[in-house]
Amino acid sequence: MIMVTPLSNEQKPLTLSVEGMTCAACAARIERVLEKEDSIKNAVVNFPLKKAIVEFNESIDTDKIIEKIKSIGYSAVVFEENVVSKTKTTKFITPIISLLLTITLKPFFIENGFTLQAIGIGFLIVFVFGYKFHVSAIKNLIEFNFNMDTLISIGSLSSFIFAILSTDQPLMFLETGGYIISFILIGKTIEEASIKSSVEISEALLDLIPKDVRVYKENYVMKNIEDISRDEEIIVLPGEVIPLDGDIQSGVSTVDESIITGESIPVDKDIGSQVIAGTVNLTGEIRIKVSKISGETTFNVIEDMIFKAQTTKPSVQKSIDKITQFFVPTVLIISLITFLIRLIIFNQEAFLALKVAIAILVIACPCALGLAIPIVLFRSASISNEKGFIFKNFDYLQKLTKINSIIFDKTGTITTGIFKIKSITSDNEVEIDSVLQYMASLEQKSNHPIAKSILLEAESKNISLFDVKNFKEKQGIGVEGEVDNKKVSVEKSSKEDGSLTFLDVKIDEKLFLVELHEEISIDSGFIKHLSNNYNISILSGDNNRKVQDFGKAIGVSESLGNQTPEDKLLYIKNTQKNNIVAFVGDGINDSPALKQADVGIASAHSTQIAQSAGDIVIHKGGISKIVEIIELAKKSQSRINQNLFLAFIYNTLMIPIAITGNISPNMAALAMAASSISVVLNSSRNL
Template sequence: MKKTIELKISGMHCQSCEKLIAQELAELNGVIDSKINYSSGRGLVSFESDKISEAAIIGAVKNAGYESEIISAENNGEGGGFEGFNGKQAEPPGLKKEFPANSDLLPSEKSLNLSLSGMHCSSCAAIIEKAVKKAPGVNKVSVNFAAEKAFVAFNANIIGAEEIIKAISKAGYKALEINAKDSEFESRKRREMISSQFKKFIISLVLSLPMIYFMFMDFFVWLPGRAALFPYAGIISLILTIPVQFIIGAGFYRGMWSSLKMKTFNMDSLIAIGTSTAFFYSLANLAIYFFKTGSVIGIDGSKVPDLYFETAAFLITFVILGKWLEARTKGKTSDAIKKLMGLQAKTARVIRNGAVQDIGIEEVKRGDIVMVRPGEKVPVDGKVIKGSSSVDESMITGESIPVEKNAGDNVTGGTVNKTGSFEFEAARIGNETVLAQIIRLIEEAQGSKAPIQNFADRISAWFVPAVIGIATFTFIVWYFALGASLTFSLMAFTAVIVIACPCALGLATPTSLMAGTGKGAEYGILIKGGEPLESACRVNAVIFDKTGTITKGKPEVTDIASFGSIGEDKILAIAASLEKQSEHPLAEAIFGYAQEKSVKFEDILNFNAIAGHGVSGEIKGEKYFLGNRRLIEDVLGLPLDRFGKKIIGLEEQGKTVMTLASQKEILGVVAVADTIRTTSGRAVERLKKMGMKIFMITGDNERTAKAIAGQAGVENVLAEVLPEDKAKEVRKLQETGFIVAMVGDGINDAPALAQANLGIAMGSGTDVAMETGGVVLMKSDINDVATTFELAKETMNKIKQNMFFALFYNVAAIPIAARVFAGMGIVLKPELAGLAMALSSVSVVTNSLFLKFFRPEKRNYVSLVAPFVMVALFGLIFLEFAKFSSRMEESGAGEGATMSILR
């Protein structure tokens, strides 16, 4: 039996960690496939449950050096797979599914969402994934470094959540199961983490500040206390550096140890190696001085030479400062989820046994009668049974106009009641509510990977080992080939180690994806991951379904004509009786019109819905047919030539004509019209300006289809297409070279949505359509289709900008850190190199945040200009660091004058 589990993994720092976990899992017998996502802190593992247990998979992740916990699990049977976890939108989740987006889970298995801590770069994510994947029973695991979350799918019969968390803990990271009922959990965790980082920074800074004073004593001999303190600078610096190095910086050593267990390196390794080099080199020099002089105090009012404890202390201080700034900034990328969580009501007023009770939202049961007063939030989803009001649904749909609610109407949890009071019956509670599912969908989307991130993954796989190799090569060249002093060579080695920043590269995609999908949610556009978002940028053809998409989906009867021996009232009665059992929108229009006219309905026997044609049934022994031209001419063989002028005239007005016939003759027609949405024309115009080819697809005849298409400004019409053939039409366009987006809302659209490169489902459509679409429009406003493409392109631009900046930073910074330009007076002290590294990550995250300025149909000039300003600003800061380092070396605060570096 094939099974899949989703893991939440903690401790990943970069893509290298992700790769480690995947490699560890691949070595297990019985593991079919695994997808690790450091950016979401989650992973998915598919395996044969008769060959390996979930506990073994969790153990594998643990062996990789990461902590993880199972979020959810599912039996996949013989088929399945879970490519969707990385964004493939052929099988994304719908809002009705309880399991996470793109996880492909089945109810027989369990999933686990974990909140992670301790990760410093994308390599940590890989380590956690590898550790969790080793545990038996783990099917799927993905870790999101940026979101600090993990998703785990597992077999509950083999492994439990506690074992998964322990596996992550043994890998050197912390994991906590996310309590879906506690909307404050994530924000509280974020605040605690930011507070912890800030405290570490303050403590580290306080301990490091005296060493700045000692550095200034090199410059200014007149400073107070110099004569008394300067000889003791070495031993005092050692005492102050020890807690910074081994208590504040302990996490870096734990991270390095976890990566070493997995036979790799991560960012923690770089920091630990760099600071240890400076610390232990200084300690060795102090020890040598002690053995030579018998004292650790400087002679003749000078300090002990060649000590660089301040380098180690300030390196850690600046890195922690960068992590604090990064955490603060990253938290803002998930503002959309925080806002949605804030919409959830805390209590509900229910009527039980005739008495009104105020209870916690988690205590509401399905079937409870809930009372809502003006100004209160609707606590859960349900159907109004008494009273009426207007409800503000803007926080869910983005639509600002309140919606009238009466008995029989559905209400959604998290929306706000405006005027009247009403009572409703609770239908969906807890994780079943629309709001809870939207939050889950966005979380999973933000944790998914865009295909462009594979490039970053490949670079990250060798990045850290390559940096260590470059640093080692730098030392060898300076010390052995060029004859530089040991101090100079080690400082160059340390600067290269700490200035390289895999974090910036690891954050480039997920932070933009988080900001972009969050911004989409504000407009009622739910993008289900990186794959749909990137697909949207490649689309050059858009197919709109007609009914319910181009049109409002609420057709009305406009004409009834009799062609035979029975009158118009009888035609309406027969037609309405036949359509009474149909669920088609046209059937509802005819049936509703007949009800308004108080028509007497006939009993129907042997009812049959003929897909793509119409319906049939018997009334008092006579068989009747109601449908389109194909049904009358092709199935019944009755010619329509005699009535062609009437029918064509109605069709040219954009009306859908339903013909009523017996087995012998044509009796008459019922014409139904569905008006186009007011936003359809504007949406088509915007898409054309983007250079897209627009199509409309429908089962209607060509004349009616062209009339509707003409009103919307659509020039290409695919008419008389049977429901089962819509996907074929999409495929035909794809075969001609088009990258196709399909926009629809009906159950008949689901295959076409799945076939398209990008499926866009209207929110008012069926659950199946919403499950199949890679994008869901909550407002059912096709003008949002154009907004989706605008947002996707701007998000992808941000990703590309971030990746360019991260690569450019590392390519430009490493040679300077290696002191290639030392002969020109350009050097970079290790502690300033560490600060530059930290600022590079903050710059990438900040650039992603400019997506918050996105507005539909408007150029985001702030976002366009910001990257250039940031690059210029960062370049200036970097140059100032280099100048400052050079001045320090030339003045003797460093190892010696730049020009006298040789032994």
């Protein structure tokens, strides 16, 4: 059975819902503005999620932050869960109307002489339907910033203005501006719909916890979960989801903890047992004293860790943001130079030169480049939670694809830390359960890990315990006392045999040798599978010979014992000189090693300090999940590489085509929208 240590909770950052962003460059722009504020430690704006996550050094004025975002052309409100947004169908209405009006412009209005009506429709499409692009472009230009909106705005506005002012070719480019806005709007709507379908994977988490909780005040009363305070008692009936962490005060039940631990077998719970939010009460009514209120539960912490993983910005994304920052002004210069060369040197007609310049502006929009990573990042975070692990930053998942050395702690990581009795030998006749009864009765007064293991084995066999008198613990040696009027002692044996542990047990004058073995938490094929691709080693504070024999038994040749936290740290540093290292540990003493390693992996039964130090936390199942973690890391990296290839190859091929005049502005807008959609659809495929 996998035990769960409630995950630690940190101060929550401010989360804002941001509207008005049309590309990743918008998100980067908001980040730069926010990070200029002294009170803000870090700001990450996620374009696909339409959210800003603001970490602060001190208390901040939320209204001031929102006004700061509004001042550069975007709107923001404090994020609220379960806010209903427009349906996918509603969002398509404006783009479709825009496209239909554009299609009718030439055959129904321009060719039939309805000039004013045509100009009115063109104005509606370019200035009304496309107003977000123009507002964003103007506010960015005021600050000498450039983004995708700059290219779309200049392209569509120049088309409209030239169409109105031209005398040689009246209304020549009117429909061009309409097609630019229409195709971009359709592309953006398809992007949002595809992103939304990806987001729904993790939003299902939010619906698991009931919003109303049952309390007892003379009779059952339903109370909003936000109004429940710490130490208040709540009632959970059979079949209901447990809404908050707490301890059972009355009642007996079995609980399905699979959503937290991944363990399919229900766990028996009675008075004093801890229960965790998100798990399901199966068989009996239980009364729970709340230990963690809404927003602080283990389930909430897991949810927050997923959200943080989804909204962190990996280093490769930061590099791309820098590229797009200089890409747009470069395209503007190329477009202007192309226009002047065609107009002055090649003596081309102005409308033809402008047609090529507009095509360059539109086709070069780097939107696909901005979408290449965020959606894959979001899906990876959602899928990782489904599989039972959480990464704190996408960079760590990427690093996993490059590691060539994995180092394991032993006790509590590869082993469960639980000892089982392998055999009991004596010159006297041995009744194993009777010896275990006396051992467990004595050990119930001790906090030693072996004592806890002996008690657990006695409990699993339903062996009743005697009271203990005159209990005495001898540090580093063992324990002794009086059990059922018999003098009993349990001491560390002088006998050693590699990985085995021996105890000398004395009950009155009878001597027994108890042989223990440590329970292994992995199957035999796990280490063998990893050894095919990675250098595997084990570091442990246990006896060196014991660790070496244990390593040989599971197929690990590099196994070192008697390792202090400093020794582990030094070993990892030396290994990192020629390798990229992942370390897997669970204890407080493993925390320095978890931090030093290129990737630190901890599990849900690790100490809270180890969980905090780890870069990846396994919260369902055991360390065999590492195979799935590495597999997801490789698939995610592969998908990002595919997206970057699609984005770069598009701009590499299409900009020269536009410069040579072999594509119209209409088709340029369609091609740009198609490139963004291709990246979104590729990101949305199953990982």
